[in-house]
Amino acid sequence: MFGPPHELQCELTLSDIQGNISSSSGDLLKLAFSTQILTSQPEQLSADNITTAAQIANTLLQSANITEDIAVAAVTTISQLLNASEESTQERDAVQSLTETLEKFSLDQHSNVSLVVQPNLVVQSVQVLSDSVGIQFTALTGRSGNFVANRIHLNTNTSELIADKGGATDVQIVIKFPPVLHSKNTNYSIGFVLYQNDRFFRSRAFRASSGTSRRVISANLGQVSGLHVEMLFKPTAVHNASLYDFACVSWNYTLKDWSTYGCSKVNHSEDGLRCFCNHTTNFAVLMSFRRDFKYAEVLNWITILGCSMSIIGLSLTITFQIVTRKSRKTNPTVLLVSVCVCLLIFTLLFMLGVDNPHKQLDRPEIQKDNILPPSDTQTERDRGPCTAVAVLLQYSLLGTFTWNTLYATHVFLMIRNSLATSPSHFTAYTVAIGWGLPAVVVALTLGISYRVDDPLGYRQEEFCWLAALDPKGNFDFKLPMFWGFLIPVAFMLIFNTVMLIYFAVTTCKTNPHLTSTRHTSMKKKFLSSFSLAVVLGLSWILGYLLLITQNQTMDTILNISFCVLTTTQGLQIFILFTAKTSIVKKMMADALKSVSSVDIPLHTGRFSLWRGKSREKVESYTQLDTDLSTH
Template identity: 90%
Template sequence: MYISCLHVEIYFNSIGNFCNSIIKGGFSFPRTPVGWFAYSNVFCDKKTTGLPKASARCLNDTGSPMFGPLHILQCEITLSDIQGNISSSSGDLLQLAFSTQILTYQKHQLSADNITTAAQIANTLLQSAKITEDIAVAAITTISQLLNASEESTQERDAVQSLTETLEIFSLDQHNNVSLVVQPNLAVQSVQVPSDSVGIQFTALTGSSGNFVAKRIHLNINTSELIADKGGSTDVQIVIKFPPVLRSKNTNYSIGFVLYQNDQFFRSKAFRASSGTSRRVISANLGQVSGLHVEMLFKPTAVPNTSLHDFACVSWNYTLKDWSTFGCSKVNHSEDGLRCFCNHTTNFAVLMSFRRDFKYAEALNWITILGCSMSIIGLSLTITFQMVTRKSRKTNPTVLLVSVCVCLLIFTLLFMLGVDNLHKQLDKPEILEDNVLPPSDTHTEQDRGPCTAVAVLLQYFLLGTFTWNTLFATHIFLMIRNSLATSPSHFTAYTMAIGWGLPAVVVALTLGISYRVDDPLGYRQEEFCWLAALDPKGNFDFKLPMFWGFLIPVAFMLMFNTVMLVYFAVTTCKTNPHLTSTRHTSMKKKFLSSFSLAVVLGLSWILGYLLLIPQNQTMYTILNISFCVLTTTQGLQIFILFTARTAIFKKKMSSALKSVSSAGIPLHTRKFSLWRGEHSDKVESYTQQGTDLSFPPWSTQTSS
């Protein structure tokens, strides 16, 4: 029974704060909170304004909420027409005020010129000697709607600056007993304070929608303490404590408060809102009174995946046209509120700076560690083998293959040892005691060096690997196309310049465009030492260097390498006369030749691009595992296909194994060694007659 009564009470309270939807004068209006304006669902023709034809305000003068008088828009009228009529003192001031209000209803239709004109009209209305309550409410509603606009120009900035000053004066003067006007983005409160009051408190409570409504605006005209806010129920609270000198004069004082939903009218050059945050701004005006003690409480802004790094208590300086910390200081801070103290009254705000909460990458899994370890061993053996036996393979591209292996080896070593960021930001930031204006609402730690250096080297050597892969493919194409047994003249010099120079150029451009010492995350990630790829919301960002500094150039090289592989496979199948022993052996050798070339050209990295395409979880898991296995073991694959399968390597391994096996029989060493030498000559003679599978058979083709 108690629960039922409670629900009924809440229901009636809710109904008492809204006007229900209604058809009035042929116009339909939706359910609307008390004090707000509703707009009709009948619109002007799109050839004129395309805006609602009528508006009505939800009033609660009689204790039962209902819509007030209709205000109908002349569809042909423009803001420029209204400004001209107000300047010439012609026309109905009330009708012009409501027409301006309706014309600023749609924020996406407001250009910078429209905002400037509307701000000037509202400014004129609030300063008019003929102002009434209805005119004032219409003007304040217009200003509330302008706070939704996003256009900006110098002229518009000056117009809204003048408008904020006018609002301060208006809130102080109490024109026509307009004590409280609350619109979604703006609340204006005027009050007379008795001379014996110790202070005054203005509080705006948090609402589910984030907009202002009259029932959540409270005033206490005889208190000098902030209410302890538990659970974050207060958006903004300000307390003005009166000095004893002021209370001894035995006169009442007018005080005005203006609360802005955001800082759209307070565009700062010293503070950048890079993450799209906004700040509540509250104005307190007591006229020319000094020695005031002003305390404020601001609810911290909630920015997803971030922690509060610092904040500053500021006031708007109309001379500087910017925020200033002069006369203000921090009191304390908690999860429920940020407290400030100032010794004067004007427009106040709290500028908050946030630091991203990073989810650092887990340690490399066993597949990656095992694959990379085997690749490091394989690449080291391949480089050594290619260098030691280079004279016996005059037609083979030793320089190209060694360069591929060197780049891939260094990249793999760096990846295993350095990709993890050693300077993780794991501790919660400590908020400074000094009241210092932050440069931005997003804080980024200055670069410490090592992680960025690793990212630069990883980018360089991985780009270098693909560049040498492409040069390798180009070499194969030229030799097949021109039927050459050796590389063209000066080819080695050109490849050295391109292979080591092109990646350096790309890395230099990437650093020059995206890297800053005070913002290294424009170039690299914080979670691990690699190129930046995601925006703060976790979405892939095409403006970051991962896309244009790596994926784009590598994509072109992979496409070229794929074409070269197809060309090589087709040419091999058509023209190779040496693979004719049997059809089975011929097809096997052709497949191994093409597969060997695909490995050295790094075509397994194409799977990485497929992972960028949205797909179901099963397919993504299969592709991810395949990509991980193939890329981490690329060095091992190169060793098997280009070293372990060669006749020279097999011969040397056979000799080494026989030497080890014979070392344990010293009494028969001389006799066994003589026999072994004869056998060795026969093996060498035999292997020289066969086809060397250490490389795909382009050397056999080109020498024919």
């Protein structure tokens, strides 16, 4: 049923309304409705608008001429302000004053308006008899998440906290009256205020980093001491997280923050968190949650096989390059060995250390002490090994790509300047850049994102690698995986790709050996370009394609290709830069030639059987010479 229409002045702003109320000019009811209309879209309000609207509502609730319609309009305005953005409600004094006014308003308005229910705010005023043992206020969970009048219950003669086992109780508070109240033959006024969230209670001691909100309930019985107040709060459900701990707190207007003074934990269950306090004010439960991590599975056989072959191939390549360095004066031994060393370290660490040795598999155990948590997200302090592995993995892989880029630069200079050897001082520069640049990037990444009490700003918990995803599982561009690895590697891969194209085009035009025959030309073109692509690590481009692909089939193909090509990169380097070299071919040929010919004597015998007769046995021997050689 709708009330009578009200004529409003649409040209008024919140500042105009505040001025009219302060000067006691204008109709309070019209001003209250105008304020309600102007705050109906709270997400568009600025911080100044929020402050002005809070001051208007504060003045309306304190007015001596307040009516039920004015009270409802003011409470509706406050309910709408609770939907404003957190940035807009940073100003503390105006909303702090408003919460104090709401407490007094709930205590004094039992004869005017006993219950006002809005989606984000409930104000209940009631008088109880002196012989009452206590009072119970309950808000049941609704389907929409908003407060509705038929789910707000009040029991004026009970002292027991009754939890609904079905989890339907959202918030419940019970005030058990002390004996001193029974001795006085007077009725008592009690007020309750229930807030949908804690936007008006901005804490410095408690940080809400995961976007959670907390219900706040206020109980006011005036200046009465020795109270027994029990509360029940339904635990907040956070996606992919479990309740780690909670604290029963009350708002301290002197400190302008939450405090555990006078409150303690009673117990906890899936149906609710129980608290006890010895006074009345604004109460809440501050909950901290620990993420439920899905730890990485054991490496599959493709990865293990590929990495194992790469480790063997890289070890042989490093040994070969060092042993034969004097006979290959024109080959970039330092560059290739450095590439292999970095890639070998990365592969070994990946196989042996990428799995987190300290998994958080146990269920969190709620502490008995009522200690205010610093945040709604609990993160274990760093234990060391997993972070150390992540640092070494980042350094070795960045080092691999840095040396790849230096190798590409060397090839470019050799072709452009037609040099048979490296330019002067080139080796010294490459050593400084190849080992120093990755160290600088890793140091910056650690300095910006790593904290001992929050190591997950730098690395992941599921396995020992750079942090990449937010708690909801979405890729986060603010985390170091993006700016500490993907960005620098992307620039190096782009440079290496350009150098590969330059190498292929230039070599095809100028190398006379590539034009002898069509078959030889195509073979050498392919092998030269493929060898350079392998040592430059261009197969890692598939990893970037995996990040942007949306097709499931293409994702599977790219995933398998990326896994096979990257895990066997060390084996590919061994085949192309060691096994196919002329030195190895000559060594193999000499080894085969050194095998002496083998003399194999063949023995034959012939026998005949005749009944009653004997026949002479004939035997012969043949010498077979076999010559094994390889041409």
